[in-house]
Amino acid sequence: MTRTDRIQNDHRLTQISLVKFTDEQVETVAKHLDVSVEEVQTYLSGDVPRDADMERAFYAVTSMYPFRPNGVGEPLPLNLHHFDLYQQRAGTTAMYPGRGQSLCYPAMGLAGEAGEVNEKAKKIVRDRQDLFAQPNDVEREKIKKELGDVLWYIAAICHEAGLSMKDVAEANLKKLASRKERGVIHGDGDDR
Numbered sequence: 001m002t003r004t005d006r007i008q009n010d011h012r013l014t015q016i017s018l019v020k021f022t023d024e025q026v027e028t029v030a031k032h033l034d035v036s037v038e039e040v041q042t043y044l045s046g047d048v049p050r051d052a053d054m055e056r057a058f059y060a061v062t063s064m065y066p067f068r069p070n071g072v073g074e075p076l077p078l079n080l081h082h083f084d085l086y087q088q089r090a091g092t093t094a095m096y097p098g099r100g101q102s103l104c105y106p107a108m109g110l111a112g113e114a115g116e117v118n119e120k121a122k123k124i125v126r127d128r129q130d131l132f133a134q135p136n137d138v139e140r141e142k143i144k145k146e147l148g149d150v151l152w153y154i155a156a157i158c159h160e161a162g163l164s165m166k167d168v169a170e171a172n173l174k175k176l177a178s179r180k181e182r183g184v185i186h187g188d189g190d191d192r
């Protein structure tokens with residue numbers, strides 16, 4: 001499997017992955033497709049490639065529509081799949097030297113955009129002569145744009161490294177939660 005295939009397989013991003021279904025709904029879909037409940041549950045867990053039949057069945061059985069999560073099912077309180085959705089969409093605008101072959105360009109881009117965020121923050125401090133000054137609406141918008149650029153380059157690096165942004169976000173939250181639990185949130189070392 002090539003890296004591109006692997007990444008595409010990672011993008012099993014549909015509305016159904018954003019919703020928590022009841023056991024009854026899962027059973028109905030299984031019956032509709034003539035497959036086992038376990039098979040449907042495995043699909044919903046996101047550990048298998050995208051399956052159009054499965055998704056159509058969910059839409060049919062639950063009257064759900066893509067990107068309208070107000071239909072059926074209980075939306076998950078925090079669904080990091082949105083990161084993968086972002087990564088997928090960001091990829092549609094990715095055109096740079098070595099795309100699909102090298103980390104180099106997006107890594108440089110990330111550093112540049114992080115610097116632009118820094119620059120915006122610096123100017124607020126400089127203009128107000130106050131280290132604790134808060135951005136006004138115009139400045140906030142500028143920071144938002146630069147943070148978006150940072151995000152875009154993170155998506156590009158994930159693509160080049162064969163990573164999913166969802167996995168990156170999840171691993172980060174887990175790491176920080178574990179440090180908090182163990183009381184080592186402050187201090188040095190990448191692998192605390």
Ligand SMILES: [Mg+2]
Nearest residue numbers: 113116146149
């Ligand atoms: Mg920028």
